Amino acid sequence: MEWNREKIRRLAELAGFAPESLEIDRIAEEMTRIIEFAHRLPIRSETCDSPEPSRCLPVEKIPVISGNQSLEFDRDFHRDRRDSLGYFRTTQVMHLESDTDDEKDLR
């Protein structure tokens, strides 16, 4: 898949960068190679068709990043993916930043 300038600009904005500050052409070339590299993952194989249950804690016990996250997409990531990530933890986040009341409650 070719990553053109416009696509990289949109991705950069989503990732919290200023597109005009980045070397868009270089990044487009690199992203094409990196996404190709990621596509070495098996498409449909025994590996992908026999998923193991994730080692997750009950969802209500997993703290959700809130309040201090600066980008909206990031919060959505945590809410949507906490069960598939399973044991993803946010300990460092909470200790590098001041806790919100929500986080204190969850702990």
Added chain:
Amino acid sequence: MDTCNAYISILDESALARARWLDTQDPSLRPLHGIPIAVKDNIAVQGCRLTCGSRMLSRHKAPFSATAVRRLEAAGAVIVAKTNMDEFGMGSSGEYSAFGPVTHPVNSFLSAGGSSAGSAVAVAKGDVPIALGSDTGGSVRQPAAFCGIPAIRPTYGTVSRFGLVAFASSMDQIGPMTTCVDDLKTVLGVISGHDPLDVTSQNTSRRIHEPEKLPETNRVATVRNIETLIREPLIRKGMDRVLKILAGGFTIADPVTGGDPEELLSAYYVISSAEASSNLARYDGIRFGGMEEKSPEQMFSDTIRNLRSRSFGPEVQRRILAGTAYLSSGFHDELYHRAVTVKHHFQKTIRDVFTIIDLLVLPTTPTLPFQRGVMTGDPVSMYASDIFTVMASLAGCPALNLPVRDPAVFPADMSAGTVPPSIQLIAAPYREDLLFQAARFLEESWR
């Protein structure tokens, strides 16, 4: 003198003050009394800079110490330096630091590996006998291999991650680097154990301190079909020699079938980049310092975007962009979900493997230290140098790097300007005791 650019901060005043205080204490009370230790600059030491090798955090000071650091200090250690590293742990060559590249301790044209490059160099040069690194996909083991020292990535959960700046939280783990296997065991015994400040930490110190027995029945194997991935004949020779020596005390089993190393490498980079893009979203250039000028006329979000664009280096930008792409609706099922599935499947495979055998032997790296500068323009080639280390990271298993200092592989006349090849021992989760047993057996055989 820091000829290899291994350090970001030298803690001379606090270290001397602590050493003076220790001089007044009974040395028999603490296992690491007075021992100088260097700590990777993504691990918090209270009151010291915590830069993660990044311009983004160049002015940030840690308001508290990491649990691993507090445990070292309680054991009598003196933290003397914070070591240089690839920015936020992203890199395998020690060249992606905002504070300049780390160079190899015996040949300045070579890479010291990464990302814990400064820690490995500090030990290899003999500046300190012990250093702490952090390992997400091989960042303790690969630089240890490139610098010719032992190091261990403990089981995920063995060492508290409290105070370790997150890169990919589901795989990050602190690990020690030393000059011999016994020291690895001592340091791991000190820093391991449950910590209420890290919910993933486990109480595993009993395993590490268990008395060792002669490993007569332990079964050792390598992974089938990895020969073609080893690009250096000396590493192949080191592997063959290690298996031959282990046959003197262990049962050598047939090679086992693990996951496809190339698929696992892709899965690792998809998952770690996705987690990194999330973890690093908090760095807006304001809360942790780094902001050089205020732009009141600009929109707040524009200011943050500009600061992020200026303050993150190229590799971190690449990983954040890739991670954001993997988590976007277009790629989530196609790549991210698939990568997580591969990881879970591999964890099951590894559990099955460790019902048949006790230890896996693999090379740590496919090559000996490569030349500085040759990989920085080609990120995907750089990623390939992690092909043997990401397995233990994905599986959450402990893995120990050991340089093969056997005279049959690395005679004394070879030692100028290079280092011996390294191998990696991998065991089931929480079986660090088996790693120490086998590593010591090997070490003693070529002593």
